[in-house]
Amino acid sequence: MEIASAAILPQLIVNGLIAGAMYSLTAAGFSLVYATNRFLNLAHGGIMMVGAYLVYTFFNLAGLNFYAASFLAVICTSLFGGFLFVSVYRPLRQKKAANMVMLIAAAGLAILLEALVTLIFGTDVKQLNFISVQEGWHIAGAIITPLQLVVMAVSAVLLVSFAVFMKYSSWGKLIRAVADNADLARTTGINPYAVQLWSFVIACAIASVAGILIGLERNIEPRMGLGFALVSFASTVVGGMGSLPGAILGSYLIGLAENVGQWILPSGYKEAIWLVMLFLFLLIRPSGIFGTEQGVRQTKL
Amino acid sequence: MRKLKFLGAMAAGLALFGAGCSFTPPGEKSVTEGSYVPKTADTSPIKIGWVGPLTGDAASVGKDALTAAQLAVEEVNAAGGINGRMLELVAEDGKCNPKDAATAGNKLINVDKVPAIVGTACSGEMMAIAPTAEQNKTIMVGYCASAPTVSAAGDYIFRTYPSDVLQSKFVAEYVYNTLGKKKVATLAVLGDWGTGLKNGFEQRFKELGGEVVSSQDYVQESRDLRTQLTKAKDSQPEILFFVGYTEASIAGLKQAKELGLNVSIIGGDAWDDTKIHANSFAEGIMYSVGAAPQYDLAWVEKLKQKGATTNVCVPRSYDNVKLLAEIMKRTGTDTAKIKDELYKVQGYQGIGGIVNMDSNGDNTSAQFQIKVVKNGKAEAAK
Amino acid sequence: MSAYFSQILILICIYAIVAGSLNLAFGYTGLVNLGHIAFFGLGAYTSAILTVEYQVPFMAAFFAAGAVAGVFGWVITAITSRLKGDYFALAALAFNFLAVAVFLNWISFTHGPLGIAGVPRPQIFGLKILSPEGYAAFAFLVMAAVFLFMRRLTASRYGRVLEAVRDDALGAEALGKNVFRLKCQCLVASTFCAGLAGSLFAHFIQFIDPYSFYLPDLIVALTILIVGGLASLKGSLAGALIIIIIPELLRFLPIPDHVVGPLRQAVYSAILIGILLVRPRGIFGKVDLE
Numbered sequence: 006m007e008i009a010s011a012a013i014l015p016q017l018i019v020n021g022l023i024a025g026a027m028y029s030l031t032a033a034g035f036s037l038v039y040a041t042n043r044f045l046n047l048a049h050g051g052i053m054m055v056g057a058y059l060v061y062t063f064f065n066l067a068g069l070n071f072y073a074a075s076f077l078a079v080i081c082t083s084l085f086g087g088f089l090f091v092s093v094y095r096p097l098r099q100k101k102a103a104n105m106v107m108l109i110a111a112a113g114l115a116i117l118l119e120a121l122v123t124l125i126f127g128t129d130v131k132q133l134n135f136i137s138v139q140e141g142w143h144i145a146g147a148i149i150t151p152l153q154l155v156v157m158a159v160s161a162v163l164l165v166s167f168a169v170f171m172k173y174s175s176w177g178k179l180i181r182a183v184a185d186n187a188d189l190a191r192t193t194g195i196n197p198y199a200v201q202l203w204s205f206v207i208a209c210a211i212a213s214v215a216g217i218l219i220g221l222e223r224n225i226e227p228r229m230g231l232g233f234a235l236v237s238f239a240s241t242v243v244g245g246m247g248s249l250p251g252a253i254l255g256s257y258l259i260g261l262a263e264n265v266g267q268w269i270l271p272s273g274y275k276e277a278i279w280l281v282m283l284f285l286f287l288l289i290r291p292s293g294i295f296g297t298e299q300g301v302r303q304t305k306l
Numbered sequence: 307m308r309k310l311k312f313l314g315a316m317a318a319g320l321a322l323f324g325a326g327c328s329f330t331p332p333g334e335k336s337v338t339e340g341s342y343v344p345k346t347a348d349t350s351p352i353k354i355g356w357v358g359p360l361t362g363d364a365a366s367v368g369k370d371a372l373t374a375a376q377l378a379v380e381e382v383n384a385a386g387g388i389n390g391r392m393l394e395l396v397a398e399d400g401k402c403n404p405k406d407a408a409t410a411g412n413k414l415i416n417v418d419k420v421p422a423i424v425g426t427a428c429s430g431e432m433m434a435i436a437p438t439a440e441q442n443k444t445i446m447v448g449y450c451a452s453a454p455t456v457s458a459a460g461d462y463i464f465r466t467y468p469s470d471v472l473q474s475k476f477v478a479e480y481v482y483n484t485l486g487k488k489k490v491a492t493l494a495v496l497g498d499w500g501t502g503l504k505n506g507f508e509q510r511f512k513e514l515g516g517e518v519v520s521s522q523d524y525v526q527e528s529r530d531l532r533t534q535l536t537k538a539k540d541s542q543p544e545i546l547f548f549v550g551y552t553e554a555s556i557a558g559l560k561q562a563k564e565l566g567l568n569v570s571i572i573g574g575d576a577w578d579d580t581k582i583h584a585n586s587f588a589e590g591i592m593y594s595v596g597a598a599p600q601y602d603l604a605w606v607e608k609l610k611q612k613g614a615t616t617n618v619c620v621p622r623s624y625d626n627v628k629l630l631a632e633i634m635k636r637t638g639t640d641t642a643k644i645k646d647e648l649y650k651v652q653g654y655q656g657i658g659g660i661v662n663m664d665s666n667g668d669n670t671s672a673q674f675q676i677k678v679v680k681n682g683k684a685e686a687a688k
Numbered sequence: 689m690s691a692y693f694s695q696i697l698i699l700i701c702i703y704a705i706v707a708g709s710l711n712l713a714f715g716y717t718g719l720v721n722l723g724h725i726a727f728f729g730l731g732a733y734t735s736a737i738l739t740v741e742y743q744v745p746f747m748a749a750f751f752a753a754g755a756v757a758g759v760f761g762w763v764i765t766a767i768t769s770r771l772k773g774d775y776f777a778l779a780a781l782a783f784n785f786l787a788v789a790v791f792l793n794w795i796s797f798t799h800g801p802l803g804i805a806g807v808p809r810p811q812i813f814g815l816k817i818l819s820p821e822g823y824a825a826f827a828f829l830v831m832a833a834v835f836l837f838m839r840r841l842t843a844s845r846y847g848r849v850l851e852a853v854r855d856d857a858l859g860a861e862a863l864g865k866n867v868f869r870l871k872c873q874c875l876v877a878s879t880f881c882a883g884l885a886g887s888l889f890a891h892f893i894q895f896i897d898p899y900s901f902y903l904p905d906l907i908v909a910l911t912i913l914i915v916g917g918l919a920s921l922k923g924s925l926a927g928a929l930i931i932i933i934i935p936e937l938l939r940f941l942p943i944p945d946h947v948v949g950p951l952r953q954a955v956y957s958a959i960l961i962g963i964l965l966v967r968p969r970g971i972f973g974k975v976d977l978e
Contacts, residue, residue, distance in 0.1 A: 013540045016565075020532040027530075093961060102968040105720060109914055112907050113960040120361065120954035124947055128365035129615075130553045130581065138587045140566045150564050223529040223557050228363055231903075232527050235785075242778055264533045272534045273496055273523035277789035284786055287779040291771055360949025368949075398939070399949035404803070404900055408893045409699065413939055416692030416820075433805045433895035441818070442691070455805045496792065497801045525792070 015146035017265045023153045025260025026160040027222065028236045029253040030215030033163045034208030035237035036244070036252030040184040041204040042094070044107035045238060049212060050230025051118035052089075056082040056213025057220035057229065058122055061131050071135050079213045086209025089114065090202055115230065123227045131225040156218050160253065163211065167249040180204060184247055239283040245293030254294065258282075351394040352387075352639055354379075354630060355414035357425030357435065358450075358623070359402035363526055366552065368427055371449060371623035372397055373614035375424055378627035388634045395627070400426050404434035411435030415444045421639040422447065424626045427619050429453035429498040436463050443641045445648065447630065449622035453498035457666040462641065464648050466622045466629065466661050468596065468672030470499060473575065474506025476674040477594045481545055481572060482514040484676075491520040491543035493534055493550075493558070500526075500549045503574050507547055519543050524554065531558040532565065539567045549574045552581055552617065556588075563587040572676075579617040583679045590679060592687060596621075596659040597675040605657055625656030694820035696936055698892050701827035702885050704928035705834050706905075707912035708921055709881035712838055715918035716847065717874040718854030723764070723780035724909060726787035727757040727879040729901025731886025733791060736804045736896050746810040750887045757883025761875045769868055784906065791898035803897030807890050827888055834881050838921055841877065850874055851919070915963055917973025926971055934959060 031053050038046045059081050063074035097110055141150035171177035179200050182190040187197040219229065236259060237252070244255025259279045266278040286293060356375050358368035379395045387393060396418050398410035407426060414420050415438055422445035426432045432451040439446045440460035448456060448465030452473075456465060481487050490511060494504035501523070508518050520541035522534040535558065538546055548571055550558055555577060562571065570592065577593035595618070605624075606616055614620070629651070630644070637643035653671075654661040662671035676687040706728055713719040731753035738749040768779045791798045798804070810817050810826065817823050841847055852860045853870050861867050890896050908931060916927025938952045 010540055013536050016536045017533055020530075020536060023532070024530055093965070096965055097968060100965075100968050102964070105910070106914060106964055106968045109907070109910050110961055110964045112903075112910075113957040113964070116907075117954055117957040117961065120950040120957065123361065123365065123950040124954065128361075128369050128950075130366065130556060132556065132585075138560050138563055138585070141564045148565050224553065226553055227365075228527070229529075238778075239782075242782075267533045267537065271523070272537065273525075273793050274789075275528070275533070276525055277786070277793060280782060280785045280789050284779065284782040287771065287775060287782055288767060291775040291779075361953050365949065397948060399952065401949070403904075404893050404895050404897060405889075405905075409695070409936070412692055412695040413936070416689065416695070430803055430895065430897050433803070434893050437809075437894045438695075438820075453802060455802070459805075498803070501801055 012146075014265075014268065016148065017268055018261065019144075019147035019149055021261035021264035022157065022257065023149070023260070024264055025257030026153070026157040027219060028233070028240055028256035028260055029160045029163065030156070030218060031212060031233040032237040032240035032244075032252040032256045033167065033249065034211040034215070035234070036241045036247070036249055037180075037204050037208045037211075039241060040247045040249060041180055041201050042098075042107075043187075044094075044104045044111065046208075047108065047111040047234050047238075048089070048114040048118060048230075049111075049208070049237060050232070050234030051115040052082065052086055052209050052230075053212040053216040053219065053233060054122065054225075054227065054230035055085060055118060056209075056216030057225045058126060058131075058216075059213070060217045060220060061126075061133060061225055064133060064135070065131070075214075075217050078217060079210055082213030082216070083206050083210040086212070087202065087206045090205045094205070095198070095202070115234065119227045119230065126227070128227060131220075133220055133225070135221060152218075152221055156222065159214065159218065160256075164250055164253045167253065171249055236279070239279055241293075242283055242291075243286050243293055245295035248293065248295035251293055251295030258294075349390055349392075351392040352634065353394045353396050353418050353420045354627070355411075355418060355420040355423035355425065355444075356395050356397040356623075357400040357407060357410050357414070357423055357431060358397075358427040358619070359431075360397070360399040362401040362403070364402040364428060364551070367450070367617055367619045368400075368402075370609070370614040370617055371427060371619040373612050374609060374616075374620045374624035375627050377608060377612060378624045378631075382627065382631040388631060389638075393627070393631060395424075396420060400428065400431040400435075402428040402431060404430045407431035408434040408438070411438055415439060415442050421445060421634075421641045422630050422644060424449060424623060424630065426451055427623075429456055432456050432463070432465075433459060436460050439463065443645075445630070445641050445644050447626040447648070449626050450619035453502055455498075457668050461667075462645055464663065464667035466626055466656065466658065466669050467619075468669050470502035471506050472670075472672040473594055473674060474503045475510045476672075477503075477547065477572065477574070478507045478510035478514065478516075480594070480676055481547070482511060482516050485545065485570070487544040487570070488516050489519050489542070489544045490516060490547055491522070491538035491541050491545075492518060492547045493522045493524070493531065493538055494548075495550050495554060496523050496525050499574075499576075503549045504547070524550075526551070526554070529554060529557040530561075532561050535562050535565050535567055539565060543569055545570045545572060547572055549576075551576050552579045555582055556585060559585070559591065560587050575618045577618075578677070578684065580615050580684075583684050584682050588679050589682075592676050592678045593684075594674045594676055597673040602657055621656065621658030625658050625661070628656065629654060629661065691820045694824035696932060697824045698820070698827045698888075700928050700932045701824070701831040702888050702892070703908065703912060703932055704925050705831050705881055705885035705888070706909050707916065707928055708835060708838060708924040709878045709885070710909055710913055711916075711918065711921065711924045712842070712881070713875055713878040714913065715920070716842055716854065717850045717871060718857075719871060719875055719878075720777035721780045721875065721878070722777045722906065723782075723784035723787070724879075724882055725901050725906045726784040727761060727882040728886040728889070728905070728909075729787055729791065729898075730760055731757045731883030732890040732896050732901065733798060733804070733886075734883070735887035736807045736890040737797070739808055739891075740804055740806060746808070746891070747812060750810070750884065753887035753890075754880040754883040757886065758876045758880035761879030762872060764879075765868075765872045765875045781906075784902075788898050788902050791901070798898070801898065803895055804890075805895050807894045807896065809894070810891050823892060827892070830884060830888060834884065835921055835925070838877075838881070842919075842921065911960055914968075914970050915960075917970030919974045920970070920972035923970055923972030 035049045059078035060074050063069045063077050141148040183197045183200045240255035241252045244251030263275050263278045359365050360368050379393045383392045400407035400410050427450040429451040436459040446463045450467050452470045492504050494500040520538045573593040575595045578595045582588050633647045651663045660671045661669050664670045677684040678687045710724045713721045734756040735749045735753040738744040857867050912927035912931045916923030
């Protein structure tokens with residue numbers, strides 16, 4: 006087993022931060038949906054992928070200005086997310102479907118989205134080609150590109166706005182009330198349905214921003230969503246189910262662990278590192294870093 | 307005991323379902339069909355199967371390969387088919403995984419009763435269909451399955467795509483002898499193809515006296531190879547051997563450039579994909595690929611008109627249809643005869659190079675060449 | 689043709705066992721074991737490694753597959769004993785991912801991504817099962833035995849105690865039932881059956897690799913379970929029948945070759961969502977989990 010030299014440590018940390026920032030873009034929306042709707046939306050990665058393909062359509066195929074294309078993509082993805090919620094998730098909830106059924110419906114939706122995108126766009130990788138590729142900036146013994154800095158900035162804005170918005174704004178309070186106990190919220194005159202719908206739409210808007218940035222950084226493929234949905238799930242557990250800032254910090258923890266961990270471990274174990282972490286968290290601290298539920302929530306999935 | 311009744315009913319139902327369709331003992335198929343070849347001008351089409359990934363991770367490889375096979379079928383039919391009988395391609399999705407490939411193969415072999423299957427792309431698919439194919443004496447001719455295990459998969463199992471063993475040896479010798487590089491870092495996708503190429507390369511390179519300073523892996527879905535590349539850069543190699551499929555390679559090559567990994571990079575045959583070459587960061591990369599005496603540009607143009615680009619699995623998918631068609635003109639659909647003819651194939655000139663079959667059903671004439679990307683186009687290296 | 693139906697029947701039997709045993713844990717006892725496919729995989733790997741590397745006779749490897757899966761089932765219940773509801777499900781899912789990572793990286797034992805090829809067809813008391821029809825008969829017998837066993841279990845007083853654990857764990861405890869031991873026993877029985885199914889799978893496909901035991905199969909198993917209905921063994925049988933046959937039927941529709949894969953996937957997932965929307969309780973389901 007080879008142990009790399011300490012000189013690469015700064016770069017590994019930066020790599021971890023970049024990966025964490027990418028994960029946090031999808032984890033944020035994933036956890037918002039879980040907090041208000043109480044189901045694991047495995048289709049969240051698929052919605053992110055739809056956002057990426059929309060910007061590809063508007064920018065590369067229709068030839069719009071990149072920023073206009075991005076704006077349009079965000080709007081369309083949000084509308085599309087709202088449509089999915091109203092046509093699939095909401096009717097299921099009205100039938101009192103178990104969370105498990107919701108999870109399966111979400112998985113089915115993820116497969117459906119992937120299949121539809123494959124039918125329309127084909128299976129091959131698409132490149133946005135908006136930014137020319139060159140060696141990144143050298144900062145503190147590590148290399149980072151401007152785009153990666155933008156990704157990290159967006160992630161930081163999400164983190165701060167979640168932390169502040171959720172705590173102080175009236176909308177944030179509504180979301181928290183529904184997240185804590187939808188039935189109780191209803192008795193106080195809150196319409197949980199509206200909160201759940203709007204949370205879902207906002208999550209989709211964030212997902213499409215994620216799709217654009219991930220598309221710029223890693224290109225666009227029909228399969229790009231699944232991996233992100235899984236890491237989002239892990240981040241949400243590590244950060245604490247239902248805690249929005251927690252999910253973002255969880256993403257960074259996973260990004261750092263899998264990249265810095267390779268300093269000692271062979272790189273084939275990259276995914277195993279975060280899986281072990283996820284498993285240990287569930288065993289030792291199931292409520293995650295910021296969760297408050299102490300692992301006894303009785304709602305069945 | 308309601309359960310028992312239900313089980314019984316289910317069994318009876320399935321038995322009836324099965325009985326309604328004619329029972330043909332699988333072993334006798336080739337005898338009955340084979341002896342009828344074209345005596346009285348039979349004009350019914352001849353079905354041949356095709357299996358490859360049409361959905362899932364490897365779908366981009368499979369889709370273009372299918373288009374190439376369809377092109378070959380059209381050409382065969384336009385030229386009069388097999389002694390007047392048209393070829394009909396029945397494609398099934400193997401998803402690059404054993405379970406789906408097994409059900410796909412089962413349908414082709416037992417329902418369509420194809421004499422031959424062009425496939426598969428992935429070695430896992432090949433290994434899962436091989437037992438059924440072997441038992442039913444159905445020919446399989448792999449167009450992209452390259453794992454060494456396929457050699458021993460059975461009598462009726464062939465491939466025109468060379469085993470990884472040959473390619474990895476060739477690249478190692480090229481890097482050590484021709485390029486004169488003695489310190490290499492390797493980075494390969496975990497999987498039969500990537501791991502196979504990497505292991506073979508490292509073994510041969512060390513035998514030659516070279517040093518492998520860093521050996522890294524990544525999973526097929528990974529598009530973030532930054533840390534692997536950081537480790538590779540840190541080991542100060544003279545060259546990087548990077549084995550990956552198109553999607554991960556585009557991401558990885560970009561990240562290598564961003565991380566300032568300024569050494570030569572050499573890759574495997576999956577890099578024979580114009581989608582990689584068109585990128586600025588792919589300038590100067592080298593890769594090994596099966597040597598065709600001349601790259602048939604007219605053929606590439608025909609593919610393009612059908613909306614496909616060429617990738618590593620495409621040429622042999624086309625060649626295998628043509629090769630089978632040529633043999634069936636002589637033997638009809640008798641699979642035992644087709645099998646014997648396949649073992650005799652020597653010097654067959656296909657788009658993907660020459661085919662010489664050995665006693666394992668492997669193509670031994672794996673002549674490779676190194677190509678280098680210049681100005682967004684691949685050209686043969688000196 | 690009979691060979692074709694036999695092979696479909698084999699898959700139906702295998703997935704009926706997988707879904708039925710998941711139903712035992714999930715539907716009857718309320719243990720949302722999202723890691724069920726890991727035990728299926730453990731069984732497959734145990735059986736394949738024993739027969740290929742150590743030339744162990746099939747019947748021994750077959751039961752060893754169940755035993756290894758059962759032991760891991762016990763270990764998982766033991767270490768997750770503090771977790772309930774959502775969190776048990778998540779830990780089990782994480783265990784599944786972890787199992788795949790081990791299959792993938794423990795190369796000296798599992799051959800890693802290269803998979804294990806040449807898994808032999810079973811030989812029982814000197815009789816080698818070569819034909820698909822013979823294997824289908826064998827798989828059917830195994831399935832019938834497993835379902836009779838589960839039927840006996842769930843229809844008995846013991847089964848009602850399990851359902852009490854699902855509906856009201858605290859109440860069951862108050863009545864002097866050792867809830868933890870009951871859950872353990874149930875999960876061991878469930879994973880043992882999954883291990884047997886894994887062995888059937890390995891000797892049927894004759895080639896296994898890590899990705900055969902991953903999310904896609906979990907989704908198939910859950911779909912069968914939900915379509916058939918929770919806490920209904922009959923439902924799991926019917927579910928397996930439907931869910932395995934639908935994609936086969938789709939093969940025979942006149943669909944152009946180049947769209948056949950994604951279109952089949954789209955139709956399949958649309959049917960799944962449709963069934964969930966029309967009847968989330970499943971065909972024979974007796975309970976709603978809320």
